[in-house]
Amino acid sequence: METSPTALDGQVFFERLFWTFKQCIQGFAWCKPIVQVDGTWLYGKYKGTLLMAVAQDGNNHIFPVAFAIVEGETKEAWNFFLKNLRKYVTPQEGICVISDRHASIKSAYENPLNGWNNPPTTHVYCIRHIGQNFVRETKQKKLRPLVTNMGYAPSEPSFKYWRNELRKESVEALNWVDKIPKEKWTQAYDGGRRWGHMTSNLVEAMNAVYKEIRSLPITALVKATYSKTAALFGTRGMDAMAVLASGQVYSVPCQKRITDAMTKAHSHVVTRHDRQRFAVEENEDPHEGRPKDTFKVHLEEKWCDCGKFQALHLPCSHVIAACFHAHLDYQVYIDDVFKVANVCRVYEHTFEVVQGQMYWPTYQGPKLFPRPDMKRVKKGRPKKSRIRTEMDEFGKKERLCGLCRMPDHNRNNCPNVAGPSS
Numbered sequence: 001m002e003t004s005p006t007a008l009d010g011q012v013f014f015e016r017l018f019w020t021f022k023q024c025i026q027g028f029a030w031c032k033p034i035v036q037v038d039g040t041w042l043y044g045k046y047k048g049t050l051l052m053a054v055a056q057d058g059n060n061h062i063f064p065v066a067f068a069i070v071e072g073e074t075k076e077a078w079n080f081f082l083k084n085l086r087k088y089v090t091p092q093e094g095i096c097v098i099s100d101r102h103a104s105i106k107s108a109y110e111n112p113l114n115g116w117n118n119p120p121t122t123h124v125y126c127i128r129h130i131g132q133n134f135v136r137e138t139k140q141k142k143l144r145p146l147v148t149n150m151g152y153a154p155s156e157p158s159f160k161y162w163r164n165e166l167r168k169e170s171v172e173a174l175n176w177v178d179k180i181p182k183e184k185w186t187q188a189y190d191g192g193r194r195w196g197h198m199t200s201n202l203v204e205a206m207n208a209v210y211k212e213i214r215s216l217p218i219t220a221l222v223k224a225t226y227s228k229t230a231a232l233f234g235t236r237g238m239d240a241m242a243v244l245a246s247g248q249v250y251s252v253p254c255q256k257r258i259t260d261a262m263t264k265a266h267s268h269v270v271t272r273h274d275r276q277r278f279a280v281e282e283n284e285d286p287h288e289g290r291p292k293d294t295f296k297v298h299l300e301e302k303w304c305d306c307g308k309f310q311a312l313h314l315p316c317s318h319v320i321a322a323c324f325h326a327h328l329d330y331q332v333y334i335d336d337v338f339k340v341a342n343v344c345r346v347y348e349h350t351f352e353v354v355q356g357q358m359y360w361p362t363y364q365g366p367k368l369f370p371r372p373d374m375k376r377v378k379k380g381r382p383k384k385s386r387i388r389t390e391m392d393e394f395g396k397k398e399r400l401c402g403l404c405r406m407p408d409h410n411r412n413n414c415p416n417v418a419g420p421s422s
Contacts, residue, residue: 078108093119100129154307230351237347254338264317270325278322
């Protein structure tokens with residue numbers, strides 16, 4: 001906690017507070033090595049911002065990592081949050097920090113005093129915010145899907161395809177996109193560091209979970225995060241133990257992806273070049289709109305030309321087909337984070353029940369007061385709903401015909417269906 005002095009002895013003004021829980025620190029070590037950070041405003045009697053960091057376990061569940069209450073999303077506030085986050089919670093090498101393009105976050109991450117470069121880590125951007133910035137800067141809303149496709153493209157050839165499509169539409173728009181380093185916002189060039197997480201949706205979803213507590217006084221807010229996190233650990237820990245007791249080795253989301261990949265793998269044709277290298281030919285896939293093609297698989301380097309193997313840390317259909325052909329165990333290429341046993345380790349340290357306040361020791365220390373300039377003076381109830389921006393249209397999917405997959409009509413009045421022969 002940071003405070004500032006007042007005119008009276010024994011009294012201080014509250015400035016900032018960072019907190020986490022030991023169970024979260026211990027559990028994060030078994031999660032995916034990614035951290036999403038974001039801020040959301042408080043709407044109680046006093047102004048302020050709640051900063052949050054979240055991760056994801058091997059069961060694709062959101063995992064709370066750390067919290068902070070600060071004056072706003074300023075350079076000093078983000079330095080305070082990221083420095084403590086790195087020092088106390090996420091000291092591991094290879095962590096990937098995902099955020100929007102806020103200049104204060106970038107400055108705080110790059111500040112050598114905050115420790116994110118030793119040992120080395122990575123900072124990447126949310127594709128939704130890239131799309132929002134693109135529309136605001138270029139005013140070309142219709143081209144945003146091309147930028148989004150560039151970001152999501154799992155391989156360099158697919159990225160270059162969508163980049164060329166954008167160049168055909170607008171050289172000015174392409175010049176704006178090219179100013180952002182590719183490794184900061186594209187899946188094809190991130191080296192698998194972001195584990196397929198292209199947005200900061202995890203932390204934004206957590207902001208919604210904590211929406212109702214953001215009007216509470218600071219002490220009550222901290223207590224609420226404790227009780228909510230404790231309940232989360234209890235429920236998920238018991239669920240994971242039940243799955244482990246059933247004999248299941250990998251999490252449900254992992255098994256679903258592997259099952260889908262195995263179904264596709266049966267139609268692939270494999271040519272073996274040596275013990276580690278294969279050429280895998282697949283038939284045309286109407287669901288992905290991809291023509292018949294051949295993909296290089298190098299098991300030792302954990303490489304597949306499709307890019308999904310590297311991005312998701314799970315074997316794709318081409319890898320599974322190569323393993324079937326060579327009588328190898330494809331499960332050795334599934335990252336350990338997806339094992340149910342490791343999901344159990346995320347939640348194995350449960351929270352203690354806090355005794356009634358009558359049992360607490362007497363507080364010895366300065367008396368805290370809120371800063372007068374942080375008190376709300378604007379009349380009326382503070383807004384609780386986020387202001388809608390260009391980003392809110394990001395996930396809206398265009399409705400397509402069920403037959404020809406074209407927009408502006410449905411299968412009942414599809415103009416591309418041949419009529420009865422005469």
